[in-house]
Amino acid sequence: MGITGASGAVVARRMFQMLEADERVGRIHLVISGSGLKVLREELDLDVSKSSGVASELLGQPARKTIYLLDSDIGASIASGSYPVDGMVVIPCSTGCLAQIAHGVSSTLIERAADVCLKEGRKLVLAVRDAPFSRIHLKNMLAAHEAGADIFPVIPSFYHHPKTIDDLVTQFCCRVLAHLGLEQSIQFHWEGEAR
Numbered sequence: 001m002g003i004t005g006a007s008g009a010v011v012a013r014r015m016f017q018m019l020e021a022d023e024r025v026g027r028i029h030l031v032i033s034g035s036g037l038k039v040l041r042e043e044l045d046l047d048v049s050k051s052s053g054v055a056s057e058l059l060g061q062p063a064r065k066t067i068y069l070l071d072s073d074i075g076a077s078i079a080s081g082s083y084p085v086d087g088m089v090v091i092p093c094s095t096g097c098l099a100q101i102a103h104g105v106s107s108t109l110i111e112r113a114a115d116v117c118l119k120e121g122r123k124l125v126l127a128v129r130d131a132p133f134s135r136i137h138l139k140n141m142l143a144a145h146e147a148g149a150d151i152f153p154v155i156p157s158f159y160h161h162p163k164t165i166d167d168l169v170t171q172f173c174c175r176v177l178a179h180l181g182l183e184q185s186i187q188f189h190w191e192g193e194a195r
């Protein structure tokens, strides 16, 4: 799981909590870009100054199965295709990170791990966040999609009658997780119009 410096720290936190709680998930590698840490501080008032405590701080309790890796650690396990990984989600994904991934520029661990997913034919979900999208953003989304990524912009749904921001965020994360093959029992499913 990568977290980059786009707005939406609350979505990143919920996704991380759901992955940590999911018994089907054996291990999580968490990487947060420098800008991602800045946005976590800004939007969630988190103290992410010490890398040793970032995962627990984000989770709100000790992380059980997470390996926290620095975005500068380009020699980390997930930088190699030989290391087994089922899939990757970048959430939120900045338009800058999208651009790097779409063009195969792997200068950080998040970018490299995403590039590895594409070259190995593994699931890669990019929860891009910005508004409005420029022509460059749209072209980069198409390029990343053509290379094998799933573009899953941070756009919530409303048909499940959300009452709180958490309702919105949780349903969005459920949809992303279902895309990664981790369907959640709490996900709302549209059953057709009530008659």
Ligand SMILES: Cc1cc2nc3c(=O)[nH]c(=O)nc-3n(C[C@H](O)[C@H](O)[C@H](O)COP(=O)(O)O)c2cc1C
Pocket: 003, 004, 005, 006, 007, 033, 034, 035, 036, 038, 039, 042, 093, 094, 095, 096, 097, 129, 130, 131
């Ligand atoms: C509070 C805050 C919110 C931001 N929101 C967005 C955003 O929604 N989308 C985006 O593409 N960039 C956003 N940015 C800008 C990115 O953080 C910036 O382009 C950064 O270089 C991205 O780097 P990264 O991809 O390594 O995380 C935001 C920056 C800050 C400080």
